Amino acid sequence: MTSEFAVELRDVVKRFVTPEGNEIAAVDHVTMQIKNGEFFSMLGSSGCGKTTSLRMIAGFEWTTEGEVYIEGNPMGHTPPFQRKVNTVFQSYALFQHMTVFQNIAFGLEMEGAKEDEIKQRVGRALEMVQLTGMERRKPKQLSGGQQQRVAVARALVKTPDVLLLDEPLGALDLKLRKEMQLELKALQQQLGITFIYVTHDQEEALTMSDRIAVMSNGRVQQIGTPVEIYERPSNKFVADFIGESNFLDGQIKSLSKDEAQVFIPALNTELRGIPISQGLVKGEDVVVSIRPEKIRITEKNAKNDNFFKAKVTNTVYIGADTHVYTESQGVKIKVLEQNHISRLDTSSFYTVGQEVGLVLMPENTLVLKKV
Numbered sequence: 001m002t003s004e005f006a007v008e009l010r011d012v013v014k015r016f017v018t019p020e021g022n023e024i025a026a027v028d029h030v031t032m033q034i035k036n037g038e039f040f041s042m043l044g045s046s047g048c049g050k051t052t053s054l055r056m057i058a059g060f061e062w063t064t065e066g067e068v069y070i071e072g073n074p075m076g077h078t079p080p081f082q083r084k085v086n087t088v089f090q091s092y093a094l095f096q097h098m099t100v101f102q103n104i105a106f107g108l109e110m111e112g113a114k115e116d117e118i119k120q121r122v123g124r125a126l127e128m129v130q131l132t133g134m135e136r137r138k139p140k141q142l143s144g145g146q147q148q149r150v151a152v153a154r155a156l157v158k159t160p161d162v163l164l165l166d167e168p169l170g171a172l173d174l175k176l177r178k179e180m181q182l183e184l185k186a187l188q189q190q191l192g193i194t195f196i197y198v199t200h201d202q203e204e205a206l207t208m209s210d211r212i213a214v215m216s217n218g219r220v221q222q223i224g225t226p227v228e229i230y231e232r233p234s235n236k237f238v239a240d241f242i243g244e245s246n247f248l249d250g251q252i253k254s255l256s257k258d259e260a261q262v263f264i265p266a267l268n269t270e271l272r273g274i275p276i277s278q279g280l281v282k283g284e285d286v287v288v289s290i291r292p293e294k295i296r297i298t299e300k301n302a303k304n305d306n307f308f309k310a311k312v313t314n315t316v317y318i319g320a321d322t323h324v325y326t327e328s329q330g331v332k333i334k335v336l337e338q339n340h341i342s343r344l345d346t347s348s349f350y351t352v353g354q355e356v357g358l359v360l361m362p363e364n365t366l367v368l369k370k371v
């Protein structure tokens with residue numbers, strides 16, 4: 001392979017004119033570099049521009065501005081069939097009147113491949129998705145998961161360098177979806193080809209991806225590994241979108257490379273945290289973000305740094321964890337405690353109205369841009 005990147009979007013814009021006559025930027029100056037062999041996800045809520053980005057990579061849409069590169073080559077108006085990518089669509093779009101074999105063979109027949117070759121390649125694709133022996137079935141005679149695998153096999157049979165998958169598990173129930181997530185991830189690792197995967201499901205993206213692009217309103221908010229996205233969200237949007245967070249509004253009092261002192265008016269206290277977002281400045285109105293599982297509950301009179309008092313307003317025991325809802329001067333803070341020890345004694349739990357202290361480790365106290 002000639003290029004380090006399987007696919008690259010450089011400052012890509014896609015504008016549509018809606019039937020109402022308004023112009024919208026479905027994709028708004030998006031830049032991303034997807035490495036060879038990577039499992040890369042685009043994650044964002046409905047309408048954020050995921051499908052449009054994927055369709056521009058596939059060649060079903062052309063960019064309004066910017067350029068898509070595949071293997072380092074600018075795609076311009078290269079038609080879909082001349083790009084070494086293939087797409088698995090959300091609705092599998094299987095031909096209902098055709099058998100599994102015919103569905104998978106269809107693309108090869110269109111290319112005019114010979115019968116022997118078709119047989120061999122379809123056989124290999126079926127093996128990859130573990131459907132050997134199901135050749136003669138019609139889609140209706142398969143489970144949802146099996147139909148999904150036929151759709152994947154049909155895309156793989158053309159031996160693409162890059163597989164584009166647009167919410168491919170959207171139609172499956174939760175249990176099957178989780179199985180298929182692991183299966184697709186294993187298949188990707190085994191084949192070593194690049195997957196570009198579109199989903200609105202954060203858990204799915206975290207489970208499967210090497211890297212994730214978090215998108216909103218046609219823009220990329222952050223690109224990073226699952227750990228980076230969760231532990232070091234680059235702004236409030238990402239911290240809010242991925243997992244759960246407590247947010248405290250504040251103002252930066254002092255700032256160095258690895259520490260920010262932030263005054264929190266609502267709590268009338270200062271907290272120490274790490275500056276995460278790029279370009280923070282002293283005096284800036286910011287938001288402090290703390291994940292519920294990273295807060296420690298202590299004695300109300302404990303002598304700790306980065307500490308404030310709070311009152312327990314509710315506790316919810318859910319087996320593995322207990323969710324402890326607290327309030328401090330009108331500010332609601334959720335804490336998640338893991339139940340390390342088996343305990344039946346109800347007095348060992350927090351009671352509503354109990355006064356406690358909350359400790360935030362500075363390294364878990366993230367100072368972020370407000371966007």
Ligand SMILES: Nc1ncnc2c1ncn2[C@@H]1O[C@H](COP(=O)(O)OP(=O)(O)O)[C@@H](O)[C@H]1O
Binds near residue numbers: 017047
């Ligand atoms: N052909 C089109 N004409 C007009 N607007 C479109 C067209 N395709 C997509 N859009 C709009 O572009 C935005 C992004 O759409 P899409 O890429 O499908 O989002 P996602 O896949 O993230 O849900 C949406 O607001 C959608 O309504």
Ligand SMILES: [Mg+2]
Binds near residue numbers: 050051052
């Ligand atoms: Mg979509």
